[in-house]
Amino acid sequence: MRADTTVSVRDLYMRYGTDDVLRGVGFEVRRGEIVCLLGPNGAGKTTTVEILEGFRERSAGDVKVLGADPSTAGEEWRARIGVVLQSWRDHGRWTPRMLLRHLGRYYAPYADPGRGRARDVDELIGMVGLDGRADRPIRLLSGGQRRRLDVAAGIVGRPELLFLDEPTAGLDPLARREFHDLVRRLVAEEATTILLTTHDLDEAAGLADRILVLAGGRIVADGVADDLVRRTIGVALVRWSRGGEHFARTTPDAAAFVRGLFARHGEEITDLDVRRPGLEDAYLALVRQHEEGAV
Numbered sequence: 001m002r003a004d005t006t007v008s009v010r011d012l013y014m015r016y017g018t019d020d021v022l023r024g025v026g027f028e029v030r031r032g033e034i035v036c037l038l039g040p041n042g043a044g045k046t047t048t049v050e051i052l053e054g055f056r057e058r059s060a061g062d063v064k065v066l067g068a069d070p071s072t073a074g075e076e077w078r079a080r081i082g083v084v085l086q087s088w089r090d091h092g093r094w095t096p097r098m099l100l101r102h103l104g105r106y107y108a109p110y111a112d113p114g115r116g117r118a119r120d121v122d123e124l125i126g127m128v129g130l131d132g133r134a135d136r137p138i139r140l141l142s143g144g145q146r147r148r149l150d151v152a153a154g155i156v157g158r159p160e161l162l163f164l165d166e167p168t169a170g171l172d173p174l175a176r177r178e179f180h181d182l183v184r185r186l187v188a189e190e191a192t193t194i195l196l197t198t199h200d201l202d203e204a205a206g207l208a209d210r211i212l213v214l215a216g217g218r219i220v221a222d223g224v225a226d227d228l229v230r231r232t233i234g235v236a237l238v239r240w241s242r243g244g245e246h247f248a249r250t251t252p253d254a255a256a257f258v259r260g261l262f263a264r265h266g267e268e269i270t271d272l273d274v275r276r277p278g279l280e281d282a283y284l285a286l287v288r289q290h291e292e293g294a295v
């Protein structure tokens with residue numbers, strides 16, 4: 001294991017009743033990395049993240065988070081991680097300011113001269129763009145504003161490691177952009193390590209240093225987005241029509257392929273489209289291959 005390994009997972013198994021949801025999951029996350037965990041609904045992303053957060057007991061496997069086993073780690077360890085859950089509905093009568101001040105107090109005993117104490121509440125409210133809403137009851141916040149408050153609650157204690165479960169679900173495009181900037185700032189200024197789940201593949205491609213794809217209970221891909229795309233489906237997707245039929249092929253050399261196509265079929269070719277595939281294409285191909293048992 002490298003010295004900067006923040007999360008290390010080996011042979012992780014999770015069984016619910018007779019259902020094996022995780023079947024030998026393994027990956028690592030290094031300090032200051034933004035890693036994005038992708039996978040279809042029900043693949044086990046939340047389960048994995050909750051095991052790493054110490055909220056769920058695993059069936060088997062080795063898990064180390066900030067050097068400790070989350071199933072036995074204490075409060076001092078917990079104060080070093082931040083969590084934004086998929087949904088959290090509570091404290092409706094409180095105001096964001098009250099809630100953040102309350103959560104901040106929790107971190108006081110764990111103040112570390114190197115990292116400081118809990119963040120100043122006004123600074124935090126500004127960071128997540130909740131100015132003007134800080135003193136109104138939480139139940140009156142819109143869904144997106146509520147999500148911003150969730151993020152604020154996750155970073156109040158200046159976590160070394162931040163877990164974000166679908167953090168931008170329900171955010172408008174501007175709020176999403178601001179959230180991405182906030183994540184990049186946390187990484188650049190505080191070397192925060194980020195593990196996030198999302199179904200937004202543009203978000204994953206734009207934000208993550210590395211992508212993990214969970215399918216069928218295992219990590220079926222682990223790498224930089226561009227490499228995953230190249231490895232999974234080649235470098236170009238060529239689509240065309242001929243005689244009313246539609247065709248599509250992937251190829252590492254689009255120019256040579258298209259020359260060959262025209263040499264064979266000339267003017268019969270219509271609707272030619274050459275496109276560099278993106279993460280969404282690679283992801284869908286991986287999940288499809290996996291479902292067909294080819295991975």
Ligand SMILES: Nc1ncnc2c1ncn2[C@@H]1O[C@H](COP(=O)(O)OP(=O)(O)OP(=O)(O)O)[C@@H](O)[C@H]1O
Pocket residue numbers: 016017021039040041042043044045046047048
């Ligand atoms: N406490 C539980 N008891 C039994 N089954 C569970 C429990 N929690 C989750 N599951 C099942 O485990 C599987 C994985 O669920 P999980 O929530 O981890 O998936 P996910 O990848 O986060 O899905 P989504 O993208 O829909 O949020 C699902 O089939 C779910 O029904």
